[in-house]
Amino acid sequence: MKTDLLGRLLAAKASGTPVALVTDLTSGLQTLVFEDAIHGSFGLEEEQLAEVRERLRQDRSGLIGDLEDEDSPRLFVHAHNPPLRLLIVGAVHIAQPLAPIAVLTGYAVTVIDPRGSFATAERFPGVALVDAWPDEALADLKIDSRTAIVTLTHDPKLDDPALMTALRSPAFYVGSLGSKRTHAKRVERLTQEGLTGDELARLHAPVGLDIGAVTPAEIAISVMAQITAVRRKGRTA
Template identity: 60%
Template sequence: MTPETLARLQAARASGAPVALLTRLSDGAQRLFPEDEVLGALADVAREAMEADRAGPATVEGESWFVQPHNPPLRLVIIGAVHVAQHLAPLGAAMGFAVTVVDPRRAFATGERFPGVSLVHEWPDEALDTLRPDARTAIVTLTHDPKLDDPALETALRSPCFYIGALGSKRTHAKRVDRLRAAGLTEEDIARIAAPVGLDIGAVTAPEIALSVIAQVVARRRGR
């Protein structure tokens, strides 16, 4: 990889622009898609690889290429700067997620409690309107407080995000479902919420709950 290609690839990754690095296997010549002009058939392969977020080989007009998409990181938005969030944020980062913690309560959402994590001190629904969750976003509500969790869930359910989880027992969730129904959300919408949140590993402590949540997010992401 030439210094120029590396610099352009790294600049694209830093800007969050989705790109694909195309490498001709016979001689190592490289193109950065979509910045560089490439054959139509190769462009199609690049687009598909970016869409599927999957690298792989391709043969185009008798030449072997390797197509490697570099999509911006998946996002994990955590509502509630609570104890579990302190453990979920670094686990999310380790799984490759860009993590944002949302909590208007400044006493909770501090840099000391969340070193290196992007903090938003707005109300969750406003924050989510700004963050615009997409199909590469997971949202987890952890506050236990309907005033914070419910608006977040209502906003999350109107987005195409791939995962929505809500902390709370079965009883808490049953009450939450009643409120969401009353707010006009359909059964289909409500069924998108993973609750009680996380894989059932018998989690008790905050780090264990965080582990069960991130495991469920990864499972959903991988189609399980």
């Protein structure tokens, strides 16, 4: 790899720009493919370019070209997308283990809580903290399809506005802590606020996979497991 190409790749990643590095495994030549531009030492046919961009959108690295045909160029597409994000509403006890578990899983984590005594650097070392109201905070954070959102406050004043925004966003996962009874009441309130049945059906509640979790760390594991299952296997999880 050329040092200047590596520099461009790192610059794109630093600015959150999706980019695919395409390597011709036969010649070693490499090209960067952006959503709207390409840069590098070889060009791609239109069909290949479309396949590379589709793989970039799906975040699916791999070989393209006719792999059986010896003469066909073997191209490796390495998709580099901005990190997955987990936005946690509620700097509560469960958020404390959930934040580092999510970081280890590869997510950039932001904890949102307008209550100053909860969202402190002491309780959440190294985690991005936002002390705005959840609906405003979520609007500012530009939710995309690589974002997961979990509300943990138990407090309708904080959770409900967050869910109104989250369930109408492109987030791939939205979960909310609370018992079945809490959830039933929440569905009533959110329906009155104007959410449709389809929008509410996106909500994972009670949050997390049923692994019999009891402690905050165990609940955090069940939440992270569910987010992982939805990402890897689709929404049935």
